[in-house]
Amino acid sequence: MKLSKFFGMLFVASLAMASCSNDDITGDGPDINGGVSGEKTWAMLNFSIGEAVGTRANGIGENGSESTSVGSETAVESLDLYIFNQAGKLELKKTYSSTDLVNNTDADYDASKLASSTPMEVTSGTKTFCVILNQQGAPSATVGSTTLSEFLQAQRTADDYTSLTTGGLLSTTSMMMTGTAEVTLHSGISKEKVTNALSSNTNLEANNVVTLYVNRNAAKLDLKLGSSDATTSLPVGEVSAPLATFSNVQYKVNNLSKNTYYFLQSEDANGVYPTPGYSLPDGTSNWGNNWFEMENSDYKSPGETIYLSENTHEQGKAVVGNTTYVLVNGVYVPTDSKYIVDGYDHTTRDFTYTANTLEAGKRAIFSYEYSVAFPSFAGTNLGLTASDNTAISDYIKALVARRVAEKYSIESDIKAADVVFCGDEAGYTTAIATPQSAVYAYLEQVKINGETKEGNYAVVMKRWNVKMGDTDATEDANFNLAPLTIGVYNTASDGASSVGLNCYYRINVFTYGYAKAHPMYYSVMRNVSYHVDIQSVAKIGENDGGNVDLPGEENQEQPVGEATTFMQCKINVYKWVGKNMDIEDLGK
Numbered sequence: 001m002k003l004s005k006f007f008g009m010l011f012v013a014s015l016a017m018a019s020c021s022n023d024d025i026t027g028d029g030p031d032i033n034g035g036v037s038g039e040k041t042w043a044m045l046n047f048s049i050g051e052a053v054g055t056r057a058n059g060i061g062e063n064g065s066e067s068t069s070v071g072s073e074t075a076v077e078s079l080d081l082y083i084f085n086q087a088g089k090l091e092l093k094k095t096y097s098s099t100d101l102v103n104n105t106d107a108d109y110d111a112s113k114l115a116s117s118t119p120m121e122v123t124s125g126t127k128t129f130c131v132i133l134n135q136q137g138a139p140s141a142t143v144g145s146t147t148l149s150e151f152l153q154a155q156r157t158a159d160d161y162t163s164l165t166t167g168g169l170l171s172t173t174s175m176m177m178t179g180t181a182e183v184t185l186h187s188g189i190s191k192e193k194v195t196n197a198l199s200s201n202t203n204l205e206a207n208n209v210v211t212l213y214v215n216r217n218a219a220k221l222d223l224k225l226g227s228s229d230a231t232t233s234l235p236v237g238e239v240s241a242p243l244a245t246f247s248n249v250q251y252k253v254n255n256l257s258k259n260t261y262y263f264l265q266s267e268d269a270n271g272v273y274p275t276p277g278y279s280l281p282d283g284t285s286n287w288g289n290n291w292f293e294m295e296n297s298d299y300k301s302p303g304e305t306i307y308l309s310e311n312t313h314e315q316g317k318a319v320v321g322n323t324t325y326v327l328v329n330g331v332y333v334p335t336d337s338k339y340i341v342d343g344y345d346h347t348t349r350d351f352t353y354t355a356n357t358l359e360a361g362k363r364a365i366f367s368y369e370y371s372v373a374f375p376s377f378a379g380t381n382l383g384l385t386a387s388d389n390t391a392i393s394d395y396i397k398a399l400v401a402r403r404v405a406e407k408y409s410i411e412s413d414i415k416a417a418d419v420v421f422c423g424d425e426a427g428y429t430t431a432i433a434t435p436q437s438a439v440y441a442y443l444e445q446v447k448i449n450g451e452t453k454e455g456n457y458a459v460v461m462k463r464w465n466v467k468m469g470d471t472d473a474t475e476d477a478n479f480n481l482a483p484l485t486i487g488v489y490n491t492a493s494d495g496a497s498s499v500g501l502n503c504y505y506r507i508n509v510f511t512y513g514y515a516k517a518h519p520m521y522y523s524v525m526r527n528v529s530y531h532v533d534i535q536s537v538a539k540i541g542e543n544d545g546g547n548v549d550l551p552g553e554e555n556q557e558q559p560v561g562e563a564t565t566f567m568q569c570k571i572n573v574y575k576w577v578g579k580n581m582d583i584e585d586l587g588k
Contacts, residue, residue: 037125179214321556382455
């Protein structure tokens, strides 16, 4: 069984092992290289935290590697070793605790207390070594009965971000790291030969000097604005004439996988490294059983780190509901005196504008077609009531009057006062019981595949007139204006002296190094460091975080017994693989 696909990523540790047993060992058959398995031999095993040659590093390392100064990302507090024989049965498991290892955050740490000598006396043959550093939880493993295939399918579960970071995949002081490899230990290798091979760095494998690779189980992600870590806001739209400023930014990550394999899995036929939910959705999946969202209390400021569980998808299975994404929240402050509207002037056929009169802790409506906001009104619910419709009546009339004047030259002189705003469809039905010659308008809740998009409304427009020779008004069938759309936003301070609209953006986590059509493009991979850099903002975001990930299946499925052995441990921590995610025109 070739296990090179299980080799991990991203940093190096060496562990030398020494035996405390000199029991005689008898051979029990030939090994794969013509020697005899089960014979006494000598070996030295180096455990390296890093990516082995020929593994997936070639596909994801385009942005280079990076060091870390975070102690918990380099610490080694415990080590668990599991050795399986050629038949795939567990024959030894050994745990080294913090007492054995001594808590370590030094990249050149040498736990020499674990052994009195470096080489170890072992038996020859084919073995599979599995190692877990800083183990979180305890995968089921019974000597003599647990099989390798069972063990490699063991999973760690975290139902929320707190459990993920405090005992799921990491703790406050260290991160779990795992790795596995098939090892051939040759017979007839003396202690001197293995020692000389290591010192000369030649013929290592032939002389039983074997390196095993491990990697962090979690990934990590951070976010910044623009090209400088000091940037705190970005213009929205054209830099020379911005619509607004986007500031007071915070972010979190959603659709994090609840379940993670302890060990990196072999890639499938399409080049995907499977994770527990990678074949979903299957038409009957319960999304909440497989992925979770960070809480609002988990929001981070730009530059702060969020740790992630790995999350990959089978070919064609990366969709809205299972793709890990960054939820960015901030305040959209419209350009003063230019994008705050308080009415409509029929003589200029333009809105009338006002200085920024938004007040924090209230609401405002925003026109998506015209990219303008209207003065704030009382309340915090995104849903509108009858009294709210009265408060915003003049603003809806101004929107409708401008749209009618633009589309119908015969009515280019329409005034806002000429529009009859009915609130909702029921109000419209009541109004046309005794119709007049006018343009009517009412609000209709926006729904996507049957699911309500909170605080989003279509402004439906109808034209009634009196035809020549008639006395009663009838609906004009030739009046075909597509509905305008508005969003109700909560107002908030930008953290300085201005007030704007609280809004949200979704950024799917993606991995450069893969083509966009590749199933690994929208993936989170263990031991990868993702850097999200928002370069620009195109337009206002959603008015509610839930609107970037609407519920409902249709919305969620939219296409993105050996002798005791002691070890000598030397941990050289290499670097995370850095992955940049440059975002241009956020919200475009």
